[in-house]
Amino acid sequence: MHELSVTQSLVDMVIEEAQKRNLKKVTKVTVVIGELTGLESESIKFYFDVLSENTVAEGAELVFKIVKAQFKCRQCGNIFERTNFTFNCPVCGATGVLVDKGKEFYMESIEVE
C-alpha cells in the first residue's frame, strides 16, 4: 500500500497550513477516511509520527473519522453497511446499491496551542 506517500502529503499540508497562519505548534490533526479507500489508519499513524519529527506537527495526535460504505436496498429502501461477501440487504435479502459514501480521504481540521 501507499500509506507512506499519502502521509507525506498530509504532513506537508499540515506544515503549509501552519505556516500560513504563523502557528508554532499543531497538537491534533483530524482526517476523514472512507472505508473503500483501503487505507490503513494504523500505518498512516506510524508514518505520521516519523514524518512529522522536527516539524510543527511533531507529537500531534492524529484522529481518524472512518466513514463506512453504505448501501441502500433496492426493494425496501433500508440503508445498511456491508457484511463480508455480500452487498445484500440484511432485512429483506434483496440486492443493495452503493450510496455515494466511503471514498473520502481529506484533512478536516487541526488543533493548535
Next chain:
Amino acid sequence: MDEIVIIRDVLEANNNVAHENKTIKDERNILMVNIIGSPGTGKTSFILRAIENLKVPCAVIEGDVTSDIDARKMAERNIPVVQINTGGSCHLNAGSVNRALKSLSFDNGIVFIENVGNLICPSGFELGEDFKLALANVTEGDDKPYKYPLLFTKAKAVVLNKIDMLPYFEFDKKFFYDGIRALNQEVPFFEVSARTGEGFGEFAKWLEEKYYKFRQSK
C-alpha cells in the same frame, strides 16, 4: 486549544497534475484508458489483442515496477510506447504519466495506460484518464468485487478475461456480476479471452464508439 477547520483533499497535488494531463491529452485528441488489474490478470495481453481489433490508432504507456518486458512486447509490434518505471511504487501517479505523455509522440487516437499490477492502490490515484477499466480474470476468483470494491466502484468498464479457463475453475458469474452491480449500476461488462481472441470484436466496437463520441464532443 483552538480548533481550525481546514478541509483539504490529501491527494490534491496529484489531482492537480491529473487535471493538467487531461488538458494535454484533450488538446492532442487522445482518449486515455487506465487499465487496472492484479499482477498477471492479462493487462499486457489484453492491450495487445484490443489494439489488433481496433481501427483507431493506438499507443501505450507502460507502468512497471522495474522491468521493460511489457514495453518491449509493444515495441516489437511497432506500437508507440513509453515506459514508466515506478521504482517500487504500487501505483502510477499523475506526475509520471505527465512526463510519459510529454515524451510520447502520438496524437489522434487511443492511449492505453497499463497500470502497475495491483487491485487496490492504482484505483485511488487519478491520472487524467477518460476512464478506468477494471480487468478481472476467471482464475483469480469471483469474489474480487467484494474484496476490492473501490476499483469496481470507479471503473467505467469491467472486462472479465481468461474466459477460456471457465471450464477449469469454479467461477460463479452471478456472484461476480451481482457484486459489481451493487457498487456500480451503469458499468458495461465484457467477457474476453486474450488467449483465443474471443470477445474482442464487441469490446473494440464499444471502445471505437467511445472514441468517436469523444472526438465529436470537441
